[in-house]
Amino acid sequence: xxxxxxxxxxxxxxxxxxxxxxxxxxHVSDPTYKKVMAVVREFNYQPNIAARSLAxxxxxxxxxxxxxxxxxxxxxPYFQILIQGVSSACxxxxxxxxxxxxxxxxxxxxxKKILNNGLVDGVVVSSMVVDxxxxxxxxxxxxxxxxIGRHPTxxxxxxxxxxxxxxxxxxxxxxxxxxxxxVATITGPLNAISGVDRYEGYIEALxxxxxxxxTGLIVEGDFSEEGGYYAMRRLxxxxxxxxxxxSDPMAMGAMRALHEAGLxxxxxVALVGFDDIPASARSNPPLTTxxxxxxxxxxxxxxxxxxxxxxxxxxxxxxxxxxQLVIRESCGVDxxx
Amino acid sequence: xxxxxxxxxxxxxxxxxxxxxxxxxxHVSDPTYKKVMAVVREFNYQPNIAARSLAxxxxxxxxxxxxxxxxxxxxxPYFQILIQGVSSACxxxxxxxxxxxxxxxxxxxxxKKILNNGLVDGVVVSSMVVDxxxxxxxxxxxxxxxxIGRHPTxxxxxxxxxxxxxxxxxxxxxxxxxxxxxVATITGPLNAISGVDRYEGYIEALxxxxxxxxTGLIVEGDFSEEGGYYAMRRLxxxxxxxxxxxSDPMAMGAMRALHEAGLxxxxxVALVGFDDIPASARSNPPLTTxxxxxxxxxxxxxxxxxxxxxxxxxxxxxxxxxxQLVIRESCGVDxxx
DNA sequence: CCCGCGATTGGGAGCGCTCCCAAAACCTCG
DNA sequence: CGAGGTTTTGGGAGCGCTCCCAATCGCGGG
Numbered sequence: 001x002x003x004x005x006x007x008x009x010x011x012x013x014x015x016x017x018x019x020x021x022x023x024x025x026x027h028v029s030d031p032t033y034k035k036v037m038a039v040v041r042e043f044n045y046q047p048n049i050a051a052r053s054l055a056x057x058x059x060x061x062x063x064x065x066x067x068x069x070x071x072x073x074x075x076x077p078y079f080q081i082l083i084q085g086v087s088s089a090c091x092x093x094x095x096x097x098x099x100x101x102x103x104x105x106x107x108x109x110x111x112k113k114i115l116n117n118g119l120v121d122g123v124v125v126s127s128m129v130v131d132x133x134x135x136x137x138x139x140x141x142x143x144x145x146x147x148i149g150r151h152p153t154x155x156x157x158x159x160x161x162x163x164x165x166x167x168x169x170x171x172x173x174x175x176x177x178x179x180x181x182x183v184a185t186i187t188g189p190l191n192a193i194s195g196v197d198r199y200e201g202y203i204e205a206l207x208x209x210x211x212x213x214x215t216g217l218i219v220e221g222d223f224s225e226e227g228g229y230y231a232m233r234r235l236x237x238x239x240x241x242x243x244x245x246x247s248d249p250m251a252m253g254a255m256r257a258l259h260e261a262g263l264x265x266x267x268x269v270a271l272v273g274f275d276d277i278p279a280s281a282r283s284n285p286p287l288t289t290x291x292x293x294x295x296x297x298x299x300x301x302x303x304x305x306x307x308x309x310x311x312x313x314x315x316x317x318x319x320x321x322x323x324q325l326v327i328r329e330s331c332g333v334d335x336x337x
Numbered sequence: 338x339x340x341x342x343x344x345x346x347x348x349x350x351x352x353x354x355x356x357x358x359x360x361x362x363x364h365v366s367d368p369t370y371k372k373v374m375a376v377v378r379e380f381n382y383q384p385n386i387a388a389r390s391l392a393x394x395x396x397x398x399x400x401x402x403x404x405x406x407x408x409x410x411x412x413x414p415y416f417q418i419l420i421q422g423v424s425s426a427c428x429x430x431x432x433x434x435x436x437x438x439x440x441x442x443x444x445x446x447x448x449k450k451i452l453n454n455g456l457v458d459g460v461v462v463s464s465m466v467v468d469x470x471x472x473x474x475x476x477x478x479x480x481x482x483x484x485i486g487r488h489p490t491x492x493x494x495x496x497x498x499x500x501x502x503x504x505x506x507x508x509x510x511x512x513x514x515x516x517x518x519x520v521a522t523i524t525g526p527l528n529a530i531s532g533v534d535r536y537e538g539y540i541e542a543l544x545x546x547x548x549x550x551x552t553g554l555i556v557e558g559d560f561s562e563e564g565g566y567y568a569m570r571r572l573x574x575x576x577x578x579x580x581x582x583x584s585d586p587m588a589m590g591a592m593r594a595l596h597e598a599g600l601x602x603x604x605x606v607a608l609v610g611f612d613d614i615p616a617s618a619r620s621n622p623p624l625t626t627x628x629x630x631x632x633x634x635x636x637x638x639x640x641x642x643x644x645x646x647x648x649x650x651x652x653x654x655x656x657x658x659x660x661q662l663v664i665r666e667s668c669g670v671d672x673x674x
Numbered sequence: 675c676c677c678g679c680g681a682t683t684g685g686g687a688g689c690g691c692t693c694c695c696a697a698a699a700c701c702t703c704g
Numbered sequence: 705c706g707a708g709g710t711t712t713t714g715g716g717a718g719c720g721c722t723c724c725c726a727a728t729c730g731c732g733g734g
Contacts, residue, residue: 001453003720014684019722029682046453050396051720053387054689061435061456075615080417087438091447096456098398099436101424110428116338116383118690119398119433225619256619278412282562282593340690351714356692366712388690391719455720 002043011039022047053118060095062086062305063114063123067102067134076223076249077277078294079126082148085298086124093306095121102134115141121309124301127151127159128192144308146301150318152193158308160301160319164194167290167323168201168244169208171272174288174325175242176209178334180270184217184240186231186250195223198246198274221250228253236261242270242331248277251287255330266332276326286328293321339380348376359384390455397432399423399642400451400460404439404471413560413586414614415631416463419485422635423461430643432458439471452478459646461638464488464496465529481645483638487655489530495645497638497656501531504627504660505538505581506545508609511625511662512579513546515671517607521554521577523568523587532560535583535611558587565590573598579607579668585614588624592667603669613663623665630658 002010008018013036020028021036022045028036039045053059064086066079083099090097098120102110111134114123122144125134135154138145147159175183185202188195199218206213216238221227228250235243236257245251251273258265265271265285273280276291304317339347345355350373357365358373359382365373376382390396401423403416420436427434435457439447448471451460459481462471472491475482484496512520522539525532536555543550553575558564565587572580573594582588588610595602602608602622610617613628641654 001455004722005720015721016684016723017682020683023722027682032682044449044453046449046455048391048720049454049456050387050390051689052722054385054391054691055720055722057689057722059387064436075414075417077412080412083420083436084438087436088440091438091440096450097436099401099420099424099434101421101428103425103428112381112383116381117386118338118383119386225616229619253619256621259621279562282566282590284593284596341692342690352691353693353714354712357713360692364712369712385690388719389692391721392690392692394692394719 001048002045004045004047007036007039007043007045010043011036058121058309059119061098061120062090062095062302063098063100063120065100065102065114065123065125065134067125067127067129067132076247077279078275081294082126082298085295086302087298088295089299089302093302095302095306111137115143122146122305124148124298124305128194144305144312146305146308146317148297148301149194152196156316158304158317160297160304160317160321162292162297162321162323164197165201165204167292167325168198168246168274169205170201170323170325171274171288171290172202172205172244173209174327175244175270175272175331176205176211178242178270178332180242181211182214182217182239182241183211183244184219184235184238184242185244186219186221186228186235186246186254188220188246188250189222190220192223195246202244221246223247223250225249225253225256229257232257233261236263240269242266242272245271245273248273248275248280248287248289251289251330252279252283255283255287265330270332271330273330280326281328283330285330288328288331289326291324291326293323296321338385339382341382341384344373344376344380344382347380348373395458395646396456398435398457399427399432399639400435400437400457402437402439402451402460402462402471404462404464404466404469413584414616415612418631419463419635422632423639424635425632426636426639430639432639432643448474452480459483459642461485461635461642465531481642481649483642483645483654485634485638486531489533493653495641495654497634497641497654497658499629499634499658499660501534502538502541504629504662505535505583505611506542507538507660507662508611508625508627509539509542509581510546511664512581512607512609512668513542513548515579515607515669517579518548519551519554519576519578520548520581521556521572521575521579522581523556523558523565523572523583523591525583525587526559527557529560532583539581558583560584560587562586562590562593566594569594570598573600577606579603579609582608582610585610585612585617585624585626588626588667589616589620592620592624602667607669608667610667617663618665620667622667625665625668626663628661628663630660633658 004018005015008015018036021033087097124146126148135151150159150161187199190196217240219231219234221231232254245254258269263269273287273289276289280287280289341355342352345352355373358370424434461483463485472488487496487498524536527533554577556568556571558568565582569591582591595606600606610624610626613626617624617626
């Protein structure tokens with residue numbers, strides 16, 4: 001592995017000039033540029049990142065933090081797609097991504113490591129949990145960061161999110177419009193902001209149609225298939241006409257419970273989800289759900305973060321990405337008309 | 338963020354002594370150690386990684402390369418669990434992980450970046466495809482690396498894998514022992530080594546029982562749910578008694594095709610898979626499959642790699658992890674006894 | 675033909691750490 | 705009490721790059 005200095009010698013110019021060439025500094029004459037580039041290519045020269053970082057103070061590396069204490073949740077395709085979105089946006093901008101799956105036992109130590117080690121120029125945090133310590137730590141540090149999913153209490157930070165409340169309201173309203181009146185919900189964990197927001201949307205949808213809330217029809221889940229399954233079983237005795245399940249993996253579990261109980265969807269119970277994971281299009285029956293642009297959440301977070309790093313500004317970014325109601329068969333058809 | 342030098346001044350010792358303290362060098366007297374540590378903690382000092390890397394030549398960062406040209410495949414829980422295994426082993430050893438999802442269009446450029454940028458001390462590669470360029474490139478570079486999954490042609494490299502041939506043979510043999518004779522297979526992509534190996538195991542199982550191979554019963558899939566679905570549909574006309582599906586996601590697809598065709602499992606067609614993804618325990622019926630220790634594949638790869646980095650030795654590591662036949666309901670019960 | 679100015683180029687001074695060697699401090703024991 | 709050894713400690717010399725400033729080059733106009 002040659003060094004800058006060697007490339008300089010080899011091409012008969014100074015260290016500085018080579019540095020200019022590899023950094024696309026315009027203050028280089030065309031012949032010099034070509035001469036140096038030829039040598040660079042010939043020796044397949046790659047600048048040493050550590051040296052560059054030390055000298056320049058930045059690394060072109062972003063951290064991606066997924067505080068999934070619950071490894072069960074990490075099986076959710078959501079994270080996979082998110083990682084993909086982050087990764088591809090980083091590639092496109094010539095950044096690398098450092099992945100931190102924050103296991104709870106390491107969390108404290110880890111946060112310090114993340115913030116202080118100078119390894120990353122910024123971090124993307126997939127925030128989920130309400131009392132997340134990392135966000136405060138991030139605020140204290142001066143490291144640029146983007147949250148994926150808004151934070152419940154700290155609002156003066158940058159984030160990208162979907163409108164969970166409105167989207168949940170939309171899909172529940174769809175159910176109501178189809179004529180169902182006894183609509184239950186399996187919520188997400190209520191210590192997760194998206195869990196709370198989707199629940200909120202459910203409440204709003206019912207309320208705005210003057211339907212009073214029946215707490216018997218509300219069961220808290222945990223976003224997992226298993227959680228959906230058990231929640232649905234508990235709901236069975238209440239014989240709801242329709243159920244808004246706050247995540248597709250839970251909806252899969254709910255379907256399983258329903259099938260086991262010999263009930264058919266949507267004839268006996270209509271079901272809708274939230275997320276539109278790949279499996280939802282292929283379930284039996286295909287699931288009506290809200291499509292989140294998960295990949296885009298990741299890539300937008302990265303793009304915004306990079307912009308923030310390279311052109312620091314004071315103003316806050318609160319980006320809301322659109323969702324889409326995807327109507328399939330699990331919600332049944334209009335009962336009224 | 339204080340520097341080493343500042344901590345040294347603050348604690349009244351030299352730069353070198355502080356360096357020794359933070360690196361746990363035994364050549365430090367106890368009082369000095371305590372004195373320095375107090376200051377380190379008080380100022381929450383974290384050594385600058387870039388500087389440390391530049392000076393020491395290593396980074397305590399491992400690269401994880403997943404050359405999933407096919408993003409479809411990345412939805413497979415396999416990778417998620419693999420990433421988790423790698424990540425947690427890294428955490429445990431105080432290493433960080435740099436994630437590279439190698440999208441095909443970036444591949445060439447990326448490989449160079451990975452190998453030369455000096456950002457990582459070693460890489461773990463989830464190798465899948467037969468004609469993978471990265472492995473050769475890795476061999477040329479002097480970077481330590483571990484493959485997850487053996488390479489079809491390059492054998493003098495370190496890898497950790499399961500015995501796909503033997504495991505496939507085991508599960509197909511199980512099918513044969515149950516009394517099925519007309520056993521089909523939906524293979525993985527045959528440009529993936531695991532696809533080939535599992536197919537091989539299928540052939541061996543039949544052959545060793547003197548059953549001659551019927552090419553009509555062999556359909557190539559691609560490890561995805563979709564692929565399994567379409568492959569099963571093609572297989573339907575051959576009316577197999579049982580099918581060995583080379584991956585669980587494909588088995589899910591095959592089940593879907595079977596259900597659609599109104600056939601029941603295992604009464605009309607028995608089905609077995611390979612992988613034991615979480616969903617397999619909950620499918621209808623639960624899937625008989627081979628359990629791979631995916632998490633462990635990741636963590637063993639990391640541990641071995643770290644050992645390789647820290648204690649370089651010449652000898653090759655070819656680690657084979659055990660699999661387990663998990664019998665559930667999809668394979669039916671003994672037809673003979 | 676010389677001055678002045680913009681476009682190029684060169685070189686010094688670090689960035690914050692590790693590593694090595696030598697100096698200092700401390701023991702042990704004859 | 706001092707030689708000789710063993711710990712500890714200190715400081716210089718980089719690691720390979722960027723950044724800044726000064727030096728050089730080239731060229732048009734007076």
